[in-house]
Amino acid sequence: MPRFVRYLLPLALFLAMAALLYRGLSIDPHLVPSPLIGKPAPAFSLQRLEDPAVTLSNADFKGQVSLLNVWATWCVSCRAEHAVLMQLAQSGAVPIYGLNYKDERPAAKRWLQQFGDPYRANAFDADGRVGIDWGVYGTPETFVIDKRGVIRHKYTGPLTHDIVRREILPLVQQLKAEQG
Amino acid sequence: MPRLFLAGCLCLQLLPALAGTEMFDFSGKVGEQRYMALIGQLRCLVCQNQSLADSDAELAHDLRVEVYEHMQQGQSDQQVIDFLVARYGDFVLYKPPVKPSTYLLWYGPFVLLVLGLIVLLINIRRRGRQAQEHFSADEQARIDALLTDKNRQENGS
Numbered sequence: 001m002p003r004f005v006r007y008l009l010p011l012a013l014f015l016a017m018a019a020l021l022y023r024g025l026s027i028d029p030h031l032v033p034s035p036l037i038g039k040p041a042p043a044f045s046l047q048r049l050e051d052p053a054v055t056l057s058n059a060d061f062k063g064q065v066s067l068l069n070v071w072a073t074w075c076v077s078c079r080a081e082h083a084v085l086m087q088l089a090q091s092g093a094v095p096i097y098g099l100n101y102k103d104e105r106p107a108a109k110r111w112l113q114q115f116g117d118p119y120r121a122n123a124f125d126a127d128g129r130v131g132i133d134w135g136v137y138g139t140p141e142t143f144v145i146d147k148r149g150v151i152r153h154k155y156t157g158p159l160t161h162d163i164v165r166r167e168i169l170p171l172v173q174q175l176k177a178e179q180g
Numbered sequence: 181m182p183r184l185f186l187a188g189c190l191c192l193q194l195l196p197a198l199a200g201t202e203m204f205d206f207s208g209k210v211g212e213q214r215y216m217a218l219i220g221q222l223r224c225l226v227c228q229n230q231s232l233a234d235s236d237a238e239l240a241h242d243l244r245v246e247v248y249e250h251m252q253q254g255q256s257d258q259q260v261i262d263f264l265v266a267r268y269g270d271f272v273l274y275k276p277p278v279k280p281s282t283y284l285l286w287y288g289p290f291v292l293l294v295l296g297l298i299v300l301l302i303n304i305r306r307r308g309r310q311a312q313e314h315f316s317a318d319e320q321a322r323i324d325a326l327l328t329d330k331n332r333q334e335n336g337s
Contacts, residue, residue, distance in 0.1 A: 032225060035269040102238070128242050135267040137225035137239055 034135050034154045041068075041149050042133040049100045049108055049122035056097070056123040061149045065175045067096045067168070068143040069119070070131065072103040073111045075139040081158035082115050088164055089118035094172045098122035101131045101139055144168065146175045202244055210251040218257050219244055222264060223272050231274065 036042070045057040061068070069085060071078040089096055098119035100108045105124060112119075125131050134143070137156075144153040153171055155163065206212040216233060222243070224235035232240050232247070243264070250260045264272045276282050315323065 029228060032269055032271045035266060128239075132242060132246060132267060135269070137268065 030138070031156055032137065036135055036151050037154060039151060041143070041145055041151055042130070044123065044130040044133060046123035046125055046130060049098070049105065049124040052124075056121050058149060060121070061097070061145045063147055065094055065147060065172050066145050067094055068099055068145060069096055070099045070101050070134070070136050070139050070141040072101045072139050073107045074103065077158040078140045081140050082118070084159045084161055084164060085118040086116050087161070093169060095120045099130065099134070100124050101136060102126065102128040142168070144171055144175070146178065202241065202248070204248050208252070210248060214257070215248060215251060218251075218260060219247055221274050222247070222261070223274055225268055225271065
């Protein structure tokens with residue numbers, strides 16, 4: 001082994017380790033990867049928020065690309081996200097379903113009246129059981145579901161215009177092009 | 181009366197001890213020890229440095245209820261763990277499973293240890309070899325001369 005290699009080896013090892021640790025700095029430990037990606041949407045059947053007599057179930061997602069947004073009136077960042085959802089809904093790019101998580105029906109209805117309703121329909125998950133099945137740990141969360149009803153992406157945290165444009169819409173376009 | 185008031189105040193101090201603890205019936209199938217051991221090794225996703233047992237978060241409460249009910253249905257610890265991992269991923273486990281993505285975590289320290297030992301061995305052997313190196317006849321003569329010189333001085337003669 002030439003001499004210079006022997007001297008450079010520790011430096012190379014150090015740099016490799018530094019690169020690894022530096023990468024770790026930019027990973028947010030609160031973003032836990034969902035094991036549900038690539039799996040069929042967990043089965044559920046819940047009363048609709050708007051009308052207890054009608055149900056919303058995972059079967060309603062089939063045959064179209066859709067979003068499922070988990071929200072609640074007690075969730076402060078959901079309020080910040082709401083305007084983004086409104087704009088996305090108005091653009092007509094993709095239907096948004098809502099999972100109203102551990103909320104109260106009158107409060108949730110009032111919210112939609114007051115700030116506008118971006119949702120095609122809302123499932124009312126009062127006790128959060130369906131939320132657990134979906135691995136919800138921090139509202140808001142948004143799932144992208146393909147035509148076969150398979151979860152393809154999950155975004156944790158409030159959506160922004162930027163994330164919708166860069167992350168959500170390109171994926172929606174791609175999934176729309178897929179065979180159903 | 182003041183005594184009663186004081187006693188009441190003392191009782192209030194116990195309230196924090198009740199926080200984050202549901203009242204479950206442990207007389208049936210589910211043993212308290214088994215339940216406590218299980219929620220102690222599961223991580224709360226909201227406050228990530230706390231276990232389900234420690235956390236006061238709303239989600240931790242819901243998951244404790246979930247764990248209890250699954251145990252009540254006669255499920256084994258592993259079945260309960262699998263239920264949570266299927267929804268929240270390996271992250272709920274304080275002890276991550278051994279699989280390709282965690283090889284570095286599990287075996288990395290041992291690899292470093294072995295590398296360190298190899299470097300140490302190489303160094304020791306090289307040093308041993310250097311000590312055995314012979315001096316040329318000239319150098320040896322000078323060394324001897326210096327040493328005898330030094331000995332004479334030290335003996336004070």
